[in-house]
Amino acid sequence: MITRLLVANRGEIARRVFATCRALGIDTVAVHSDADADAPFVAEADHAVRLPGKTPVETYLRIDLVLDAARRAGADAVHPGYGFLAENADFAQAVTDAGLTWVGPPAKAIAAMGDKVEAKALLAEAGVPILPTWTDADEITDFPVLVKASAGGGGRGMRVVRDAADLAEAVASARREAAAAFGDGTVFVERYVERGRHVEVQIFGDRHGTVVALGERECSIQRRHQKIVEEAPAVVPADLRRRLHEAAVAAGRAVDYVGAGTVVFLLAPTGEFFFLEMNTRLQVEHPVTELVTGLDLVRLQLLVAEGEPLPEAAVHPMTRGHAIEVRLCAEDPARGWRPATGALHRFAVPGVAAEFGPLPGPGLRLDSGVVDGSTVGVHYDSMLAKLVAWGQTRAEATRALAGALARAELHGVTTNRDLLVRVLRSPAFGAAELDTGFLDRHPEVFAPLLPADGLPLAALAAALAGAAGRRAAAPVLAGLPSGWRNVPALPQVARFAGPGDEEIEVRYRLDRAGTLAEWSTRPATDATVGLVEAAPDRVLLDVDGVRRAYRVRRVGSAVFVDGPDGAAGLAELPRFPEPTAELAAGSLVAPLPGAVTRVHVEVGQRVAAGDLLLTLEAMKLEHPVLAPTDGVVAELPVPAGGQVDTGAVLAVVDPE
Template sequence: MISRLLVANRGEIARRIFATCRALGVETVAVHSDADAGAPFVAEADLAVRLPGNAPAGTYLRIDAILDAARRSGADAVHPGYGFLAENAEFAAAVADAGLTWVGPPAKAIAAMGDKMAAKALLADAGVPMLPTWTDADQVTDFPVLVKAAAGGGGRGMRVVRDASGLADAVASARREAAAAFGDGTVFLERYVERGRHVEVQILGDTHGAVAALGVRECSIQRRHQKIVEESPGVLPGEVRQRLHEAAAAAGRAVEYVGAGTVEFLLAPDGAIHFLEMNTRLQVEHPVTELCTGLDLVRLQLRIAEGEPLPEEALAPRARGHAIEVRLCAEDPAEDHRPATGTLHRFAVPGVDREFGNLTRAGLRLDSGVVNGSVVSVHYDSMLAKVIAWAPTRAEAARTLAGALARAELHGVTTNRDLLVRVLRSPEFAAAEIDTGFLDRHPEVFAPLVPAERVPLFALAAALASAAARRADAPVLAGLPSGWRNVPAFPQVSRFSGPAGEVEVRYRHDRGGALAEWSTDLSSDAAVSLVEATPARVVLDVDGVRESYRVHQVGPAVFVDGPGGSVTFAELPRFPEPTAELAAGSLVAPLPGTVARLHVATGQRVAAGDLLLTLEAMKLEHPVVAPIDGMVAELPVPAGGQADTGAVLAVVNPLEDAR
């Protein structure tokens, strides 16, 4: 039996595995980079071993370093989690050769499915339906096609190409991104199905030859080909569900699969199913299967690795209710899902019933890699946590999940929370009218939860709370009401930078401390009276309706959570210090990263929208394009060079004879 397990991963999945290990009495070992030294998963492990450095290639992707960590810590088993080395056949073989128990499928199965082209050929022979596929871009004559990485997953390396003119660039970009993420830049091309749905089947195989299908998950709502909303069971006709189960089980048997895996399919509008890939690991979205079956998939992984047969409840799982999961990510959907970095000053999701485990009644589960004070760095992907709701019906699960997300306090890092709430509350999601193009067809879900006309009220709450905080810290006359003036006709003024730019809040209290009047330079005609103002809470009466605002200030940043959503402001100084101005036409780095490639040279003429360079951060490539027609005057950071947030990446000067 396994007595001490090393998890060769980080963040949320490491914490998830540790939770099951604690319940089973298995000791745990974490490995961590320098950037992760203070992370929650490291603190929760019984033992931890440092992997010097930060870049994945020198830490979490180093097989020799992880095996050395297992030896030094006395681990007798290794769980790869997902991502990094989870689908690396060489790693699986090395773990077994070192005399350790490998919690995953055998290296042979990983290798068979890791080469996606070979996997397609093998499973086609087993009767699993396939899409037309090419390995050579010159062979493609029918568009659209999807460029895909041959190794790894998570949507990295994927590009949709609709005509031949963009094919070469898409293939080159996909190769770079795949090489950075997986250490393998091999790509292939596959027929792209419009309005297709991404569905998948969780399977389990044991060492006694049994393969079980545990239900279908719907994973169609994606950004950049990465899933952000997953649910189980998928809303499907029974006949389609049965075909998916049979095809997934056939795939598992064809490779003599052992452990937890997922077989992914594309479901065409006409009901045809096509194999996409088989992920030889636990999936990010495994909690929705756990909640709908009552099974602990990590526990089953450990049992299988110890040679136990699949229990009856896994061979014939009972379906119960509906589960929906969202991936809460540090990114800005309004800026093409640009990843965000920083410190999470507060991370609180209300109403959570359980972390990293199954529920016995309808409610919320949280699988998080972060806590208050966690630092979100540029080195790894942007997912902060998974929030999962389980309820008797799909509608109840969606409502519960949307409500919890809307009330969550997520302070310090930009997230995709508003987008997720709007998706869950959309009529199309409620009607299960979803496919992989959902976000492209519904730009309305990118709108902030707090509409522009209500931002002034949030700004007023920020100003009143900030004034109350100053009053509480006042060394003299602390008993006077906040905002009291000897000349009451003179208003107080606070200035903030917010989602609509700078906003000035003017307000005046009467001698009793009541709000006599208020205004902002943003439009608002609401009649407002003050009920209560403390540094952490402001209660307003707005047109006869009482509204409560929670306020959290960290330095100049003011986070206001109120009715319907959250708004972040930066309090501006009354007398700002002069700052150096950037040269006109400067393009700056939105986050720290590496200049992966320069596409232009200084002195070159460019048109608005031309690609100037690509910035690599959080395992993804981010294009930097020319904002105007002009000439490239400067490229201060060379290819391969590092850039901090705000660093000038390029300067484009306008041309009088702009083309």
């Protein structure tokens, strides 16, 4: 039996595996990079071993360091989580050769499915429907096509190409991204199906020849070919569900599969489906399957690794209700999904009934890699947490999940929360009108929850909370309202930078009774507002006859306001700002720390607006830096391979 388990991963999945280990009485071992030394998963482990360095290549992708950590910590088993080395056949074999229990499928099965081109050929022989696939770009004549990484998953290295002229650059870019994420830059190309659905089947096998399907998941809502909303079961006819399950089990049996795996299919609008890939690991979205089946998939992984047969509940699973999961990520959807970094001052989701485990009934489950005070860096994936709702019906789960997300307090780092809420509340999602192009067809979901006319009210609440805080801290006459005078006086003035760096000015004056005697904002609002109550952390306003409560939290000059219509992150501007050096006209600066992977132009070259100047890599993704206007490249201060911090000048384009 397993007595001490090392999880060769980080963040949320490490915490998830540790939770089951605690329930089973298994000791836990974490490995961590220097960047993760203070992360929650490290603190929760019984033992932790440092992997020197910060990047994945230096740490979590080093098989030798991980095995040495297992030896030093006395682990007798290794769980790979997902990502990093989870689908690396050499790692699985090395763990087994070291005399440790490998909690995953055999290395042979990983290798067979790890090469996606070979996997398609193998499963075609087993009768599983396959899309046309090419490894030689010169053979492609019909477009659109999809460039994909042969190793790994998670959308890394994927590119849709609609024109032959763009194919070479898409292949080169996909190779670079795949190499950075998985250490393998091999790519292939397959036919792209418009308005296809991503439907996957969870399979499980044991060492006694049993392979079963534990239901399917709908994962069609994606950004950059990465899932952000997943649900179980998928909304498909019963006959199609049966055929999907049969094909998935056939795929598992073709490679004598053992452990948890996922067979991914592309469902065409015609009702046809095609095998895409098989993920030989636990999936990020496994909680939705756990909630609708009542099974602990990590527990099943451990039992199978110990040689036990699958229990009856897994061999004949029962499905109940509906579960929906969203991936909460540190990124800005409105700015091309730009990753966000920094300190997460507050991370609180209301109504959570369980973390990393089963729910007692309909409710919310949170699987998170972060807590209050966590630091979000540039070295790893942008996902912060997964929030999952289980309900008797799909509509019930959707409403509960959207409501909890909207009320969550997420302070300090930009997230995709507003987009997720708008997706869940969209009529198209409610009607299950889903496919992988959902976000492209519904640009309205990119709008922030807080309407434009709500931002001045949030700033007013921030100003009044600040005034209340100053009076509460005053050594004398603390009972007098801030700014009150015996004679008429100028109002108090507060200035804030809003989410888009726009400036918001608030003017207000309180009388001796603490009533809001006068107020105004710029930009202006037409609302009639009265002050009901103001405290340093809470402001209650009467807006056009309706009371609205605003929760306010201040961290230095940053002010976070959570109101009934949405949240706003504001930065209070100093009354007398220090002079700063101005950037040269046409300067393009780094939006976050990263590495310049490729420079596409030269100094003196004439460019047009939208031309690609260079590529910045951060959080395992490539981000194009485009010319903002027609002009001439005047400066390129950072060469390919150079590291940059936020605000560093990447290029200067002299406008024409």
